[in-house]
Amino acid sequence: MSTLVTIREVLASHGFGSFFFDDQAAIKAGAHREGAAYVGRAQTPGFKAIREPSQSVSVMLVLSDGYVAKGDCASVQYTGVGGREPRLHADQLAAQVEKQLAPHLRGLAVRSFREIAIFAEKIIEESFQSPRAAAYGVSQALLDAAAHIAGHHLMAQVIKDEWQIKRPLAIVPIYGQCGDERYRNVDKMIPKNVPVLPHGLINTPDLVGVDGEKLEEYVRWVNVRIAQLRTSDDYHPVIHIDVYGLIGSCAGGSIDTTAKIIQRLERAAYPHQLHIEHPLDAGGRDKQIEALGTLRRTLKSRGCKVAIVADEWANTADDVHLFAEAGAADMVHIKTPDLGSLHNTIDAILDCHQHGVGPFLGGSCTETDLSARATANVGVATRVTQVLAKPGMGFDEGFSVVFNEMNRVLRVAQMLS
Incomplete structure (x- = not known):
């Protein structure tokens, strides 16, 4: 102008x-x-x-x-x-x-x-x-x-x-969250070919079970349900479960026992790729980096391909940098409200890319349509590994907000190019 x-x-x-x-x-x-x-x-x-x-x-x-x-x-x-x-x-x-x-x-x-x-x-x-x-x-x-x-x-x-990003704008995979409707909302996600699902909201010990058996049952059910409801053999979503540190708690803080539970979950999810978010909580940033790094190395030494996702204690761009630099996780949940101004989120995403760590552009169900649309634009520009469907816990609403915004952006960009 x-x-x-x-x-x-x-x-x-x-x-x-x-x-x-x-x-x-x-x-x-x-x-x-x-x-x-x-x-x-x-x-x-x-x-x-x-x-x-x-x-x-x-x-x-x-x-x-x-x-x-x-x-x-x-x-x-x-x-x-x-x-x-x-x-x-x-x-x-x-x-x-x-x-x-x-x-x-x-x-x-x-x-x-x-x-x-x-x-x-x-x-x-x-x-x-x-x-x-x-x-x-x-x-x-x-x-x-x-x-x-x-x-x-x-x-x-x-x-x-x-930020002088060379790669063109692009649609990125959306991660759907089911909230408390752990079964009903999965049935809504599959017909829409949601690339990453279902979050699970595994936020109480009874949802994990004494040795992980309840969570294993749920992952197996999600796997079976995908096979039952998918409309195309080409649909192979990632199964991503957020456990709020409770696998580690149920394992009594043992890295070895935590790893064994995750290995069983991997078998329950097969042939789908499995992400486990915040598998344990060490109580502080530096301890969390050390514990997640040890867990990740333990899993890889056993041939386990489950992606470990850092969440808690990665609250700033500096925190995200330390997690990525240490190789403590396969992915880092960049929780947008926690990072404050969006320029911090963008810097953190590009930092993850530089270190070969997957940036998961997330946030929270407590957000709004405006913040979700802004986040979708960040994801399209920076080519994140996945972006959260938000706001809300009903799935449909957040999925439509993020999906529609990404497609609007790409269509206008095509016209302008």
Whole structure:
């Protein structure tokens, strides 16, 4: 555009996320489930109840040409654990955006997304109570503004241009999450040929079993169900299970026993590739890197091809770098709200590529349609190994948001090329 476009005003409104904030410590300790609620006392600081409605904050940048660029601040489902910041409080965060950030952004031109995102993040980190959640939403709005000012309206193209990514924009595999509907939602995923499934939400010890037998039964059921419901012999999805560290817990902390359980799961998943996310929790970043690295080497020495996915304790671009550099995992879950501003997510993805580690571009069910669409653009630009279908836990909604956004981006890019 020939006329200089600047940020005229910064607005914020509070809203809901697409699921709940859950107190993971209380759930792992055996909190009783009644319907969609948990009964018992909260254990994680910042929680008044074990399950609370997730919140979000919409950031709106009113540009001088009248365009309103948008992004949504969000926190993950299990906030306040694994090195993550406490849950956001929407009213408080919205007020901070308008009172503390807006004066610094008014009048600025968005010439470079990366440059202004770094500038905004520094201001946010100085005084915000939920700085990563805030920077996440603000950066989405800045990326939207940069795409508008560029004239093509493609956030993915802005990323590709500013990071000088040589490979063309491309659709990437979507990873569907089933939530508590571990069986019904698998039946929804298979007819849609979801490339990676089902997540499983294996977040209590009874879902794993004393020696992993319950989880083994579930993986075997998913395998059989794929064979029963697939409409093409060419459909061979990856089976990806998130176990929240519980295989290690059920194994009494033994790497050898954890490896043996994972080997049995691999046999149950055959012929499908199996991913196991967060198989154990060592209680801290450095210990987690060491433990996952030992587990990965143990599995490989036994000929096991299960991909180990790091999740907890990989909360910043620096954390992701250390996991990747150490070869502690085959993939790293880059959980977008935890990394704050989207430029950190992009840097972390490219760092994983450089170290030969698969970047899993994820996030949380607690996010919104805006943050999911921005994430889809990041995935298309950086060619991640897989991208999470989000928001929500109903599967269909999140899958359509991410799938449709990726295809819109590619179709417009084709026209412009």
